[in-house]
Amino acid sequence: MPVSKILLGEDSFQKYTTGNDCLVLVFKSRCPICKVLAKVLDKCMGEDSELKVAEIDSEANANLMTQLDVSKVPTMLVYKSGQLAARKTGVANAKEIMTFYQNT
Amino acid sequence: MKPDFDLIIIGGGIAGMTAAIYAARANMSVLILEKQICGGLANQTYVVENFPSYDSINGMDLMEKVKDQVEQLEVKIEEINEVLRLDLASDFKKVETDENKYTAHSVILASGRVPCPLPIENDWEEHIHYCSICDGSLYENKEVLVVGGGNSGFDESLYLASLGVKSIHIIEMMDTFFADQQTQDKVEKVANIKATSGIGIIEIKPEGKKANVIMQHATSGRIETELIDGIFVFIGQKPNTGFLDGKIDIDQQGYIMTDQDLHTNIPGVFAAGDVIVKKYRQLTTAMSDGTIAAMEACQYINSVR
Numbered sequence: 001m002p003v004s005k006i007l008l009g010e011d012s013f014q015k016y017t018t019g020n021d022c023l024v025l026v027f028k029s030r031c032p033i034c035k036v037l038a039k040v041l042d043k044c045m046g047e048d049s050e051l052k053v054a055e056i057d058s059e060a061n062a063n064l065m066t067q068l069d070v071s072k073v074p075t076m077l078v079y080k081s082g083q084l085a086a087r088k089t090g091v092a093n094a095k096e097i098m099t100f101y102q103n104t
Numbered sequence: 105m106k107p108d109f110d111l112i113i114i115g116g117g118i119a120g121m122t123a124a125i126y127a128a129r130a131n132m133s134v135l136i137l138e139k140q141i142c143g144g145l146a147n148q149t150y151v152v153e154n155f156p157s158y159d160s161i162n163g164m165d166l167m168e169k170v171k172d173q174v175e176q177l178e179v180k181i182e183e184i185n186e187v188l189r190l191d192l193a194s195d196f197k198k199v200e201t202d203e204n205k206y207t208a209h210s211v212i213l214a215s216g217r218v219p220c221p222l223p224i225e226n227d228w229e230e231h232i233h234y235c236s237i238c239d240g241s242l243y244e245n246k247e248v249l250v251v252g253g254g255n256s257g258f259d260e261s262l263y264l265a266s267l268g269v270k271s272i273h274i275i276e277m278m279d280t281f282f283a284d285q286q287t288q289d290k291v292e293k294v295a296n297i298k299a300t301s302g303i304g305i306i307e308i309k310p311e312g313k314k315a316n317v318i319m320q321h322a323t324s325g326r327i328e329t330e331l332i333d334g335i336f337v338f339i340g341q342k343p344n345t346g347f348l349d350g351k352i353d354i355d356q357q358g359y360i361m362t363d364q365d366l367h368t369n370i371p372g373v374f375a376a377g378d379v380i381v382k383k384y385r386q387l388t389t390a391m392s393d394g395t396i397a398a399m400e401a402c403q404y405i406n407s408v409r
Binding site for chain 1: 186
């Protein structure tokens with residue numbers, strides 16, 4: 001069973017990413033492609049138990065969206081050692097995501 | 105020897121889910137394989153107002169209700185499971201996905217359509233959108249272009265205006281708009297939406313977070329530039345038939361050719377919904393296709409097992 005993703009807010013976001021390697025999915029509840037990507041990330045987590053994945057609801061965190069310069073959902077943010085290392089918008093399959101994450 | 109399922113349905117949009125309901129109620133074992141999530145293009149429709157039984161309903165809500173009904177009938181649904189290869193020639197049809205291989209007596213192809221991308225090379229992809237429900241709210245108090253003068257372009261512009269987008273310019277490459285007159289009339293009454301036909305984008309030049317969009321009028325050749333925050337694209341859809349790899353007869357545009365009972369050129373393989381050659385592509389016509397394809401498939405399955 002895949003581990004469930006952590007839902008971050010403006011307060012918890014900084015704490016979660018600081019010093020860590022992780023993937024953060026920025027989504028919106030009414031976005032079908034976001035639901036697709038969330039399920040793909042579940043698949044990735046099922047295949048790699050070390051992978052840390054969290055989510056941010058773009059509508060509930062408007063200031064954070066400005067701070068992160070997000071203009072499209074879904075957006076995937078890759079953090080390496082706490083630094084924003086890469087971003088990717090739109091849908092991708094599990095293999096593409098894992099390659100993207102590992103090559104960042 | 106028995107196959108894994110009586111029927112495999114490729115595509116979990118309204119056509120595929122309707123077919124599943126009919127087949128499951130005929131005591132067939134049914135598998136739906138969906139590349140993304142069930143619901144198809146209807147998931148991206150903010151409001152559906154022509155579906156009998158609801159005056160007005162959100163597209164994703166409607167599709168979730170249909171999916172609930174399908175699940176109650178014990179249809180196996182596999183989402184995020186893309187079909188890679190088909191072997192339809194033998195008695196048991198074989199379907200291979202990125203996760204597994206499955207066999208069935210019969211297959212219904214209901215893989216639908218996907219939105220056509222904006223055919224302009226650019227370095228501004230993060231600001232080019234195909235789903236206003238997803239990204240519209242990020243453009244409150246901003247200026248956008250909507251590409252496409254059909255029903256989707258006009259309806260989605262009304263939705264964007266309701267979200268507080270500051271200005272919306274609908275552009276259509278052809279010299280006339282294709283949206284129905286009632287929708288065009290609604291748009292005309294909204295002060296911050298304007299619509300221009302006979303104009304197309306030729307270049308997008310990013311300027312910080314905004315972009316200068318260079319457009320050309322088709323008849324006069326006159327060039328116009330507009331500084332905008334984002335582009336929403338609604339220029340139609342193309343059939344999702346690439347995975348068929350020449351095994352099923354398709355027309356020049358890639359739509360599956362069927363007879364009136366939705367048989368394809370291969371016995372035991374049927375097709376339904378937006379992916380087939382037909383004139384009208386609506387939720388209700390897709391449901392009709394799903395019904396017919398399922399009933400024909402059931403008849404076929406009973407004849408071979």
